Amino acid sequence: xxxFELLVIGDGCTDDSEAxxxxxxxxxxxxxxxxxxxxxxxxxxxxxEGLRQARGEFITYxxxxxxxxxxxxxxxxxxxxxxxxxxxxxxxxxxPDGSLARAGGEYGPKSWLPPSGVLHRKALTDRIGGxxxxxxxxxxxxxxxxxxxxxxxARFSYTGRVTAIKFSAASRKDAYKRKSCHEQAQWTARIAxxxxxxxxxxxxINALPPPPGKKRRPPPKxxxxxxxxxxxxxxxxxxxxxxxxxxxxxxxxxxxxxxxKGLGKAPDRER
Numbered sequence: 001x002x003x004f005e006l007l008v009i010g011d012g013c014t015d016d017s018e019a020x021x022x023x024x025x026x027x028x029x030x031x032x033x034x035x036x037x038x039x040x041x042x043x044x045x046x047x048x049e050g051l052r053q054a055r056g057e058f059i060t061y062x063x064x065x066x067x068x069x070x071x072x073x074x075x076x077x078x079x080x081x082x083x084x085x086x087x088x089x090x091x092x093x094x095x096p097d098g099s100l101a102r103a104g105g106e107y108g109p110k111s112w113l114p115p116s117g118v119l120h121r122k123a124l125t126d127r128i129g130g131x132x133x134x135x136x137x138x139x140x141x142x143x144x145x146x147x148x149x150x151x152x153x154a155r156f157s158y159t160g161r162v163t164a165i166k167f168s169a170a171s172r173k174d175a176y177k178r179k180s181c182h183e184q185a186q187w188t189a190r191i192a193x194x195x196x197x198x199x200x201x202x203x204x205i206n207a208l209p210p211p212p213g214k215k216r217r218p219p220p221k222x223x224x225x226x227x228x229x230x231x232x233x234x235x236x237x238x239x240x241x242x243x244x245x246x247x248x249x250x251x252x253x254x255x256x257x258x259x260x261k262g263l264g265k266a267p268d269r270e271r
Contacts, residue, residue, distance in 0.1 A: 001073050005056060006031045009046035012039030041253060043115070044131035044141045051122070051130045059122050061115035065167045065175070067187055068116070069198045072163035076119035084157035085124060086149055091117040092201045093166045094183065100201075102208045103166050106158045107150065112143050117164045124149050134257075162201040170254055 008021045008031065018033050025031035034049060047061065058080060062068060079087035086107075091114045093103040104113040128148050131141045139147070150156065167183055169175040191197055 004030060004073070005054070007050045007053060008033050009050050010035035011041070011046050012036050042134055042141070044133060047115075048130040051125050054122060057122060058119055059125070060119045063114075063116050063166070065169055065184065066114075066116040067165040067184060067191070069163045069165070069191060071198060073119075075159055075161055075163050079157040079159055080119065080121070082157065083155060085154040086118070086120045086146075087157045087159060088113050088118045089159040089161050089163055090202075090205050091164045091166045092162050092205050093168060094187070096172055100204060100208070102205045102210065105210045107146065107156045109150070110139065110143055110147055112140065113146055114164070114166050115142050116166055118146075120149065120154070124152065124154055128152050160202070160206065162198060162205050
């Protein structure tokens with residue numbers, strides 16, 4: 001499959017990312033490096049820039065610490081060619097100890113689906129808008145976006161096939177500081193050496209129970225929402241929503257954000 005463009009969006013990167021992309025692309029004009037002028041601290045802003053500059057009919061996402069299997073695009077586009085507007089499959093989530101978990105499943109209202117396992121028509125985001133700022137919404141930006149697409153009448157198709165592998169940064173302390181890629185290197189070698197790896201992962205992942213849904217702590221009974229928020233802010237000693245500070249790891253910022261939302265400590269397992 002050669003008719004594609006690959007947009008690598010930097011979230012205000014100040015390291016050698018641009019040089020790495022240039023070296024890896026070998027001058028291929030289908031690969032473009034785009035760097036945001038400021039760090040946003042969440043995938044929503046880079047994804048929106050990608051949507052703004054994308055010229056294709058279909059959109060896929062690949063988190064910088066995730067991997068696609070060789071048949072990823074072909075599998076999801078097969079569902080689109082059959083009439084879908086939004087195609088997705090289960091994603092194999094690798095824990096730090098190497099164990100497997102299932103991330104995402106068949107779509108239901110407010111379901112969380114990892115973006116690396118999704119493909120959708122660009123016309124959807126052209127019509128309903130792109131990724132929302134997490135500070136302005138109740139749910140995670142991907143949950144919000146998929147929900148808006150579903151409410152708009154998009155036809156969802158679940159392939160049931162694993163074509164993507166996820167390495168959650170939330171369960172890997174200081175992942176963005178250490179910039180470790182040994183797990184990705186090991187799995188990339190496996191992908192190259194095992195032509196039937198996708199079949200094996202599909203069997204193993206589909207045998208696992210579905211992932212638990214994300215729960216939200218309800219406000220106290222008989223209390224208006226503004227009162228519950230006021231009490232929570234007083235209890236946490238937070239007057240304003242947390243903003244990621246310079247030098248703060250994404251893990252620390254993620255934990256602070258969850259505490260502010262009243263969700264407690266972020267769980268170690270994949271959600």
